[in-house]
Amino acid sequence: MAVQVRQAQSSLSGFPEWLPAARIVEEHFIDTLRRTFELHGFCGIETRAVEPLSELTRKGETSKEVYLLSRLQADPGEETTDPARQLGLHFDLTVPFARYVLDNAGTLHFPFKRYQIQKVWRGERPQEGRFREFIQADIDVVGDGALPLYHDVEMPLVMHEALSALPIPAVTIHVSNRKVAQGFYQALGIREEQLPEVLRVVDKLDKIGAGRVATELVDVVGVTPAQAEAALRLAEISGADPEQVRADVLAALSGAAPTELLLQGLDELSELLRSAGRRRPGAIVADLKIARGLDYYTGTVYESFMAGHEDLGSVCSGGRYDSLASDGKRTFPGVGISIGLSRLLARVIGSGMLEVTRAVPTAVLVAVTDEAHRGASDSIADALRSRGIAADVSPTAAKYGKQIRFADRRGIPYVWFPGADGEPDSVKDIRSGEQVRSDAATWIPSDEADLAPRLHPAGEAGIQAGERD
Amino acid sequence: MAVQVRQAQSSLSGFPEWLPAARIVEEHFIDTLRRTFELHGFCGIETRAVEPLSELTRKGETSKEVYLLSRLQADPGEETTDPARQLGLHFDLTVPFARYVLDNAGTLHFPFKRYQIQKVWRGERPQEGRFREFIQADIDVVGDGALPLYHDVEMPLVMHEALSALPIPAVTIHVSNRKVAQGFYQALGIREEQLPEVLRVVDKLDKIGAGRVATELVDVVGVTPAQAEAALRLAEISGADPEQVRADVLAALSGAAPTELLLQGLDELSELLRSAGRRRPGAIVADLKIARGLDYYTGTVYESFMAGHEDLGSVCSGGRYDSLASDGKRTFPGVGISIGLSRLLARVIGSGMLEVTRAVPTAVLVAVTDEAHRGASDSIADALRSRGIAADVSPTAAKYGKQIRFADRRGIPYVWFPGADGEPDSVKDIRSGEQVRSDAATWIPSDEADLAPRLHPAGEAGIQAGERD
Numbered sequence: 001m002a003v004q005v006r007q008a009q010s011s012l013s014g015f016p017e018w019l020p021a022a023r024i025v026e027e028h029f030i031d032t033l034r035r036t037f038e039l040h041g042f043c044g045i046e047t048r049a050v051e052p053l054s055e056l057t058r059k060g061e062t063s064k065e066v067y068l069l070s071r072l073q074a075d076p077g078e079e080t081t082d083p084a085r086q087l088g089l090h091f092d093l094t095v096p097f098a099r100y101v102l103d104n105a106g107t108l109h110f111p112f113k114r115y116q117i118q119k120v121w122r123g124e125r126p127q128e129g130r131f132r133e134f135i136q137a138d139i140d141v142v143g144d145g146a147l148p149l150y151h152d153v154e155m156p157l158v159m160h161e162a163l164s165a166l167p168i169p170a171v172t173i174h175v176s177n178r179k180v181a182q183g184f185y186q187a188l189g190i191r192e193e194q195l196p197e198v199l200r201v202v203d204k205l206d207k208i209g210a211g212r213v214a215t216e217l218v219d220v221v222g223v224t225p226a227q228a229e230a231a232l233r234l235a236e237i238s239g240a241d242p243e244q245v246r247a248d249v250l251a252a253l254s255g256a257a258p259t260e261l262l263l264q265g266l267d268e269l270s271e272l273l274r275s276a277g278r279r280r281p282g283a284i285v286a287d288l289k290i291a292r293g294l295d296y297y298t299g300t301v302y303e304s305f306m307a308g309h310e311d312l313g314s315v316c317s318g319g320r321y322d323s324l325a326s327d328g329k330r331t332f333p334g335v336g337i338s339i340g341l342s343r344l345l346a347r348v349i350g351s352g353m354l355e356v357t358r359a360v361p362t363a364v365l366v367a368v369t370d371e372a373h374r375g376a377s378d379s380i381a382d383a384l385r386s387r388g389i390a391a392d393v394s395p396t397a398a399k400y401g402k403q404i405r406f407a408d409r410r411g412i413p414y415v416w417f418p419g420a421d422g423e424p425d426s427v428k429d430i431r432s433g434e435q436v437r438s439d440a441a442t443w444i445p446s447d448e449a450d451l452a453p454r455l456h457p458a459g460e461a462g463i464q465a466g467e468r469d
Numbered sequence: 470m471a472v473q474v475r476q477a478q479s480s481l482s483g484f485p486e487w488l489p490a491a492r493i494v495e496e497h498f499i500d501t502l503r504r505t506f507e508l509h510g511f512c513g514i515e516t517r518a519v520e521p522l523s524e525l526t527r528k529g530e531t532s533k534e535v536y537l538l539s540r541l542q543a544d545p546g547e548e549t550t551d552p553a554r555q556l557g558l559h560f561d562l563t564v565p566f567a568r569y570v571l572d573n574a575g576t577l578h579f580p581f582k583r584y585q586i587q588k589v590w591r592g593e594r595p596q597e598g599r600f601r602e603f604i605q606a607d608i609d610v611v612g613d614g615a616l617p618l619y620h621d622v623e624m625p626l627v628m629h630e631a632l633s634a635l636p637i638p639a640v641t642i643h644v645s646n647r648k649v650a651q652g653f654y655q656a657l658g659i660r661e662e663q664l665p666e667v668l669r670v671v672d673k674l675d676k677i678g679a680g681r682v683a684t685e686l687v688d689v690v691g692v693t694p695a696q697a698e699a700a701l702r703l704a705e706i707s708g709a710d711p712e713q714v715r716a717d718v719l720a721a722l723s724g725a726a727p728t729e730l731l732l733q734g735l736d737e738l739s740e741l742l743r744s745a746g747r748r749r750p751g752a753i754v755a756d757l758k759i760a761r762g763l764d765y766y767t768g769t770v771y772e773s774f775m776a777g778h779e780d781l782g783s784v785c786s787g788g789r790y791d792s793l794a795s796d797g798k799r800t801f802p803g804v805g806i807s808i809g810l811s812r813l814l815a816r817v818i819g820s821g822m823l824e825v826t827r828a829v830p831t832a833v834l835v836a837v838t839d840e841a842h843r844g845a846s847d848s849i850a851d852a853l854r855s856r857g858i859a860a861d862v863s864p865t866a867a868k869y870g871k872q873i874r875f876a877d878r879r880g881i882p883y884v885w886f887p888g889a890d891g892e893p894d895s896v897k898d899i900r901s902g903e904q905v906r907s908d909a910a911t912w913i914p915s916d917e918a919d920l921a922p923r924l925h926p927a928g929e930a931g932i933q934a935g936e937r938d
Contacts, residue, residue, distance in 0.1 A: 008573050012556075015517035017569065019576060020583070023514050038830035039854040041861030045492050048484035048602050049518075049588060053541070065542055071592035072522070072535040072557065087481075088541065100486065104477050107488060109878055111864050114489070119518060123540035133517050148864070150843060279847060361507035374619060378748060385508040392510030395580050395617070409578055 005349050005356060014124060014132030016342060021359035022349050024453050026135075029166055029345060030117055033137050036162035037115035040154075042139055045114050047096035049121075054083040055099055056091065059296065064091055067123040089121040093138045093338065098325040101142055101332055110144035110332075111151070117341070131342055140336025142324055147333040149268055152300040152320055153275040155337045159304075159316055160283040163339075167455050168348055169307040171315055174238075174287035176301045177269045178294045178319075180249065183262025184234055187253055188227050196295050197221045202235055203291035230254060235289035240277055242270035245286045268299060298322040302337050312347055315339065357454045358411025361390045363445065364427070365407040366416040368397040376418050380425065383440035384416075389451060391416075404430055413450050416440075472828045472880050474818050483593060483601030485811060490828035491818050493922050495604075498635055498814060499586055502606050505631035506584035509623075511608055514583050516565035518590075523552040524568055525560065528765065533560055536592040558590040562607045562807065567794040570611055570801055579613035579801075580620070586810070600811055609805025611793055616802040618737055621769040621789055622744040624806045628773075628785055629752040632808075636924050637817055638776040640784055643707075643756035645770045646738045647763045647788075649718065652731025653703055656722055657696050665764055666690045671704055672760035699723060704758035709746055711739035714755045737768060767791040771806050781816050784808065826923045827880025830859045832914065833896070834876040835885040837866040845887050849894065852909035853885075858920065860885075873899055882919050885909075 005025055008017040018026055034044065056066055066088040071078065080086055090096045093116045101108065117137040124130045139158060141151045156173040163171045185195055201216045208216075210232050217228040233252035239245055246266050250258060258266075269286060276284040293301045297319030304316045316339040324334030348354055364384055366377045374393070381391040392412070394403045400417070407415050408430055416438065419425045427443060428435040445451065474494055477486040487495055503513065525535055535557040540547065549555055559565045562585045570577065586606040593599045608627060610620045625642040632640045654664055670685045677685075679701050686697040702721040708714055715735050719727060727735075738755060745753040762770050766788030773784045785808040793803030817823055833853055835846045843862070850860040861881070863872045869886070876884050877899055885907065888894045896912060897904040914920065 006576075008569070008576075011568075011572055012517065012519065012521070015519055017517055017572075018514070019573060020512040020514060023512070026515075027513060039857070039859045041829060041831040041859060043489040043492070043829050044496060045487070045489060046495075048481065048486055049590070050481065050484055050602060052481070065540065067538045068541055069536045069538065069558075069592070071594075072533070072537055073592065075594070089538075099480075100477070103480055103486075104488060107475075107477075113861075121518070123538070123542065125540075125544070133519060275844075278844065279851070360510055360512050362510035375744075375747065382748070388508070390508045390510060392582070395612075 005352075005354050007346070007349060013126060014128075014130060016131065016134070016346060018349070019359070021356050022345075024356050024359065025349060025354055025455060026341075026345055028455055029341060030135075030137070032165050033117065033162045033339070033341075034115065036158065036165055037139055040113070040158045040161075042113045042115040042158075045097075045100065045116055046118055047090070047093070047100050047116070049089055049119070050087050051090050051096055051099065052084050053086040053088050056088050056095060057083065058095065065122040065124050066091055067121050089123075091122050092120055093118060093136050094140070094324075094336070097138070097140060097142075098332075098334075101325045102327050105144075105327065105330065105332070111141050111147060113139070113141045115139045131346075134340065134342030135345075136338050137341045138318075138336055138338040140318075140324075140334050142332050142334040144330060144332060147320075147335065149271060150275065151335050152268070153272050153279075155318065155335055156284055156302055156304075157276060157280050159337045159339070160280060163304075163316070167354060167457060168344070169309065171304050171306050172282070173284045173302055173304045173316075174290060175269065175272060175284055176286065176288055176290040176294070177265040178297050178299055178301060179261050179265025180269055180288065181234070181265075181291070181294055183259045183265050184249065184253070185227075185231070186259045187256045187262055188230050189256070190223055190227055190231075194221055194223065198223065198231060199291040199294050202231060202289065205232075205235055205289050205291075226254075230256075235291075237288040238285055240273060240282070240285045242273040242277075242286075245273065245288075246270055249288065265299075272300060293317065293319055296321070300335065306344075306347075309347060312343070315344055352458050354455055355458045356411075357450075357456070358413070359453070360392075360410045360412060361453065362392045362410065362412045363389050363451055364391040364414045364416050365403070365412045366391055366393045367400060367403045367418065368394045369418055369420060370397045373418065380416060380418060380440045384443075387444075389444070404428075411453075414445065472825050474821075474823050474825060476815070476818060482595060483597075483599060485600065485603070485815060487818070488828070490825050491814075493825050493828065494818060494823055494924060495810075495814055497924055498810065499604075499606070501634045502586065502631045502808070502810075503584065505627065505634055506608055509582070509627045509630075511582045511584040511627075514566075514569065514585055515587055516559070516562070516569050516585065518558055518588070519556050520559050520565055520568065521553050522555040522557050525557050525564060526552065527564065534591040534593050535560055536590050558592075560591050561589055562587060562605050563609070563793075563805070566607070566609060566611075567801075567803075570794045571796050574613075574796065574799065574801070580610050580616060582608070582610045584608045600815075603809065603811030604814075605807050606810045607787075607805055607807040609787075609793075609803050611801045611803040613799060613801060616789075616804065618740060619744065620804050621737070622741050622748075624787065624804055625753055625771055625773075626745060626749050628806045628808070629749060632773075632785070636823060636926060637813070638778060640773050640775050641751070642753045642771055642773045642785075643759060644738065644741060644753055645755065645757055645759040645763070646734040647766050647768055647770060648730050648734025649738055649757065650703070650734075650760070650763055652728045652734050653718065653722070654700070655728045656725045656731055657699050658725075659692055659696055659700075663690055663692065667692065667700060668760040668763050671700060671758065674701075674704055674758050674760075695723075699725075704760075706757040707754055709742060709751070709754045711742040711746075711755075714742065714757075715739055718757065734768075741769060762786065762788055765790070769804065775813075775816075778816060781812070784813055821927050823924055824927045825880075826919075826925070827882070828922070829861075829879045829881060830922065831861045831879065831881045832858050832920055833860045833883040833885050834872070834881045835860055835862045836869060836872045836887065837863045838887055838889060839866045842887065846885075849885060849887060849909045853912075856913075858913070873897075880922075883914065 005022045008019045069087045214228045237248045299320040301319040303314040318337030320335040325332040366381045384391040427438040472490045474491045477488045538556045683697045706717045768789040770788040787806030789804040794801040835850045853860040896907040
């Protein structure tokens, strides 16, 4: 038996909803992430959905697509344009986490490792087809004053372990380092103020190709053709071997002397690759064309790609902030990584790559002989539940064939028949048709995996997609 | 060891946040509710946080405290006062569920049992100190055309089972029935249009007392003194014995002839009490003074009170709608019940009645001998995690006493010491001080309950509140 996993009808574009089978997939994903994060000692927290606008735009990002709130029953004169009093929905989980750390800095123990799996909202134009509500799953560690580099290794390894526990194609985490890029461009003689523009253009490499990037770097940003060429050489460097990456970057300088910052960045990047290669080979590669995020992260930067779904873009991203939060006296550096869970799920569900064995938690449907004996069926169901077996009672006392069809349509694997007149009960596996005597005080399914709905790749192990409507 | 459970600093009133220990309590509550709901065959769904204003005010409840959304980057002329295009945050989970049922009526299988545990928002005046963001946990069953009365029994029994699995004082579910109240007042000769006012005044019984209710009924609503007296007699009736309740209600009529509606309501109420008494004695009592909700529910109505915390008001509430949703052709009756989870948690946490054994998921802190050997500690932690034991590696290679204090401050029960120079590893239970040889490939804690944080009533079993800061 298999239930196809589909998206629900959504009457508002950008606000995805799932039918029950797809929600089972979503809950499985969330539970798996949470389990992995907790195995690594991350605390779960939730922050309120709402922040003052001043908090949301603290990093000067007034271009963010924020939803502002106002009260339907607002009192006259209540409207405000003071961003400290105006409330908006959070657009990510980093800004609220930084605020939470400051609010509770006197109570939290540092280094503080937390995970946070919550909805976020972006006030996008309705016509753009982008998600306006979606779930993010973030892990971050924040230190008080200092935060050693080994946390830069820990974050992507934990996230890779979590993603590897999901029924999705392999994900590889690509890393770069702001210090490498900035130090490299310094060494080439590119001016500090040109850096953001250089990064913005290099970021388009996959979209517009090397030729047009070079042209734009020279014509629009105003670097020399030699500088543009070196920038492209840097962007071509990738690999998991720390020494090779270091050698390639230094070679890309074409004789220019490396700066202190570049050497420091290369040390960090090499150490990350070395550690990660030892602990989780194949999880992490250097990828020096990463440019997005380099304008706000201060060291390591992460992006990630799912095999065969590179067109989806980065599945999870993050990096290090030397000052994730600061109250003027104390500074809290942080490093973290964030999955766009709804986007990943929409791809997984939309591509039909997964099925679930059923769309309800129910393992057993207890049949009802006639309405006068519904109480007997209730007692059987309660006995099964008390031993952890999800059970439901048939809503109708119709002919057994109809009650079996009720179970079949939902993917419920077992139907229980109460014994009449002192006869023993029996239970039927409606997939095989096998029916055996049973006692609600002791019965368990022959395959314990039947206790809960299971996910599997579509069409696998003799299961036919579309077998069920 | 015990960690006190406290609320986080909240810089916005009405938007509660929890410190990690309290979040463990919240997650335990949510997981327990979810587990019980699934044992009873309820599907988990989530709906988007946002609905068109026209949907939110469909029942004519324009007095609802709704938060409206607007885009910070709105285009000129984008503002709208068309309630079908204006978006707001949902204020409960019933309105979105009804909309979801209609959106997916062609795909869902009926009767459809769902649970939904989500945040909701109320745009209350900031100064009123009420929750503006909170979690609700709802169960509902919705039928296509018809929905038998036994679901009116099922809902409160499932919710009572879920609440009984939580570490809180006993909850009793109080029930009434709109048909009993309406039929009773009809029999007394109270006019249809007086009914809402009568209910509104009777609802104040606990606050203002019988004398003032009687006065207000006569002076403000305009019923006769005899009618007011009968209304108060009805409101005094409570109990779990179906025959006694029926007899008391008929006696309260003082000779007036019962109407059809009253008799039908009494049949429903009696059947509910009978069934519930058989399946879960003590869970449910009739309580004829319930007046709230009778203006929108069409049959059974629920309220619930926690022993010793009656001042908190109803912990969970709900009832039956003969038309939860309708598309004009099909009508979907529903019955359900909803917990205000954040309100319950705020009481449980605020009253200090609970403690958790630790504020982190970590069971074992692996010590670090020196930074050069951090890799060895990482390997030990990975070996423990691969067997389901949550482990963290010490952030510092300081003296072991300092590393033990790091564990102690977080409530982590075990510290693992890697063996140097071929010596075996050892693990110390820092509560007892006992230290034994150990192997990361086989070790498990002597008490498996140590694998995850546990909740217990404050001060119980030799555990001192405030032992830990």
